Amino acid sequence: MASFCHHMARWMFIDDAFNADKLIEFLGALIEDADKKAFLILDNLRVHHSKPVKACVETRQDKIPACMQESDGV
16 A cells, blocks of 8 residues: 655745745745644745744744754754
């Protein structure tokens, strides 16, 4: 018996500058109809560490687990 892992890719086109509001909007759309937790891989863009984004993630721990690892640059 074969087992399959079904994944969904989500994206959003942004014409303006990317900021905390845009990331929060994307996170909301990402988890809107998700029945499981969403895992994101983000780079070190300053907006990813902003207070509004951190607050958003904290209030949605059931859908977006906050697990940040610091990279040593390797």
